[in-house]
Amino acid sequence: MGRSVALRLYAALALMALAVATVVVALSTSEASAAAGGASGYATQNGGTTGGAGGQVVRATTGTAIHQALCGRASSSTPIIIQVEGTINHGNTAKVSGDSCNTAAGVIELKQISNVTIVGVGSGAVFDQLGIHIREASNIIIQNVTVRNVKKSGSPTSNGGDAIGMESDVRNVWVDHVTLEASGGEAEGFDGLFDMKDNTQYVTLSYSILRNSGRGGLVGSSESDTSNGFITYHHNLYENIDSRTPLLRGGVAHIYNNHYVSLNESGINSRAGARARVDNNYFEDSKDVLGTFYTDQAGYWQVNGNTFDNVTWSARGSENNPAGPNPTSNTTVSIPYSYTLDAASCVPSVVSQTAGANKGLRESDGSCTPTNPQPTDPQPTDPEPTDPEPTDPEPTNPPTGTNLSLTADSDGSSKASGTSYGNVRDGNLSTYWSPSGSTGSISIKWGSATTVSAVTIREAAGSTGAIGAWRLVNADTGAVLASGNGAGAITFPATSLRKITFEITSSSGTPRVAEFETYAG
Structure with a gap:
């Protein structure tokens, strides 16, 4: 040969x-x-x-x-x-x-x-x-x-x-x-x-x-x-x-x-x-x-x-x-x-x-x-979580304060017919965004760096439970801020960023995100 x-x-x-x-x-x-x-x-x-x-x-x-x-x-x-x-x-x-x-x-x-x-x-x-x-x-x-x-x-x-x-x-x-x-x-x-x-x-x-x-x-x-x-x-x-x-x-x-x-x-x-x-x-x-x-x-x-x-x-x-x-x-x-x-x-x-x-x-x-390795841990003193534990989708204490999304902009990976990226930041639970398929991502973005430490994802009526696994990503750096299953409130270490993305990686139906709320704390 x-x-x-x-x-x-x-x-x-x-x-x-x-x-x-x-x-x-x-x-x-x-x-x-x-x-x-x-x-x-x-x-x-x-x-x-x-x-x-x-x-x-x-x-x-x-x-x-x-x-x-x-x-x-x-x-x-x-x-x-x-x-x-x-x-x-x-x-x-x-x-x-x-x-x-x-x-x-x-x-x-x-x-x-x-x-x-x-x-x-x-x-x-x-x-x-x-x-x-x-x-x-x-x-x-x-x-x-x-x-x-x-x-x-x-x-x-x-x-x-x-x-x-x-x-x-x-x-x-x-x-x-x-x-x-x-x-x-x-x-x-x-x-x-x-x-x-x-x-x-x-x-x-x-x-x-x-x-x-x-x-x-x-x-x-x-x-x-x-x-x-x-x-x-x-x-x-x-x-x-x-x-x-x-x-x-x-x-x-x-x-x-x-x-x-x-x-x-x-x-x-x-x-x-x-x-x-x-x-x-x-x-x-x-x-x-x-x-x-x-x-x-x-x-x-x-x-x-x-x-x-x-x-x-x-x-x-x-x-x-x-x-x-x-x-x-x-x-x-x-x-x-x-x-x-x-x-x-x-x-x-x-x-x-x-x-x-x-x-x-x-x-x-x-x-x-x-x-097996006994690693020395080089985690930063104020890290962006590398593989966070799933966040409780329905916490008893949701974030309070001003919803920063109301004065922001938005975009996403795709949108189903009749839905809009802007619907997730209009304060109206009767409007929503859906991806063109069963998974996709939606982002909130600002013109300058904004500190965010909490997010609430609210599903539209009739689609509760459709969102499966997700990741919350600092879109400026690609860092994963949190991950979990289902809609609800999400908290993470305060992070200064211009854009934050909610990635839906699995679903049990057609996801419908009515509101993507962001909070400073």
């Missing part, structure tokens, strides 16, 4: 498995809102990596909403945790402008910003044919997401073909429990899964899957780009990759407890003075898994406790220096942080249970036993 055909078949089977896993496995918001156990590896150095800890928590279901959350911050360094659910693609990722961001269409752009966490929640987050670009940025966490089939040629293209790419003075990035995959190599239009260049330092990739690609990832774009380094790779699965797992040009890397399966041409490629410490990894059914390849500019390695299972080695040449068949160290690398190694023999089992998105952020305790 030809290489490209095999890759496509392998990718198709993997994507089928992903689809099943996405339906079956859901990460709870409490797990996802926290970086389980905190960063590890080199991402703990240089002041550490905390992402958006302590900042506002917002929910995003589109790429545009991710950009809006970044642009809605007070500054480019204001901490923020963006919880992502659903499929992010070209069709829902537009450029958003603002003083605190520098975004672009067709790519998730983390440019000239800091203190950001992007984490998949709920039934999962998939970036489909859309890459994540980190440039001139620091203190970034990306966790529990899938990025797949990002192309540099063909259509559509995104991020130069890299699933996750970092460049230009990037510092302190932790990428954890992600799945990065392609459906072929360069000939099919794909590039690297995890690339770093132009002075990128203090990065950790942990508990992740990289598969079905010609190129796993590089550190340094050319033999002269040696300003990158201090990278940790641990507990990752590299599967069905041609080369670059990773390719290192200069700098220092710590590579431990990874499982490598079906590396078709070469694996860890240390060159141009790079120094790699390679501890307790499991290499299986692969070729030339460690050495200096495709150059006469040597790199170096320190090897400890690795297992080589059905690994083949090519002959040495002027531009080919495999470390095997009996790898020995040719340098020493000191590691400045603490870590605990799993035995190489149990790495395949541990990695299969922990690596990738939608695995519940499970980790290893260093004794070959996967554990």
Whole structure:
């Protein structure tokens, strides 16, 4: 079977498995809102990596909403945790402008910003044919997401073909429990899964899957780009990759407890003075898994406790220096942080249970036993609720005061014939709005920021009980303020916003919202 055909078949089977896993496995918001156990590896150095800890928590279901959350911050360094659910693609990722961001269409752009966490929640987050670009940025966490089939040629293209790419003075990035995959190599239009260049330092990739690609990832774009380094790779699965797992040009890397399966041409490629410490990894059914390849500019390695299972080695040449068949160290690398190694023999089992998105952020305790996370809670001191408990639809003490909707405007997702968006703010219970289908959304909006802490949804006569599940959303940021079932009074922490949206996600008939009342307190 030809290489490209095999890759496509392998990718198709993997994507089928992903689809099943996405339906079956859901990460709870409490797990996802926290970086389980905190960063590890080199991402703990240089002041550490905390992402958006302590900042506002917002929910995003589109790429545009991710950009809006970044642009809605007070500054480019204001901490923020963006919880992502659903499929992010070209069709829902537009450029958003603002003083605190520098975004672009067709790519998730983390440019000239800091203190950001992007984490998949709920039934999962998939970036489909859309890459994540980190440039001139620091203190970034990306966790529990899938990025797949990002192309540099063909259509559509995104991020130069890299699933996750970092460049230009990037510092302190932790990428954890992600799945990065392609459906072929360069000939099919794909590039690297995890690339770093132009002075990128203090990065950790942990508990992740990289598969079905010609190129796993590089550190340094050319033999002269040696300003990158201090990278940790641990507990990752590299599967069905041609080369670059990773390719290192200069700098220092710590590579431990990874499982490598079906590396078709070469694996860890240390060159141009790079120094790699390679501890307790499991290499299986692969070729030339460690050495200096495709150059006469040597790199170096320190090897400890690795297992080589059905690994083949090519002959040495002027531009080919495999470390095997009996790898020995040719340098020493000191590691400045603490870590605990799993035995190489149990790495395949541990990695299969922990690596990738939608695995519940499970980790290893260093004794070959996967554990559930004990998250450090980065919830903000005054958060927008991330996954609130359902609100009592008929509280005994409804909000009092001035109904702010009476002097506001309104719009919505759709409206049934004979109904109007304005009917929900006219103070008349005999008029109403209905969506054109069984679900939809209705919004109240103001010309300037308005503080709201309570809402009352009143159904029209004859339709009581039709509204099923709902979410109340800060439409400025995408944050979920409350969720529940049925109409009634809703309270939440006071929030300053310009637009608030009531999303009906299920119903037992035709919803009829007579009034969407809003109150300051």
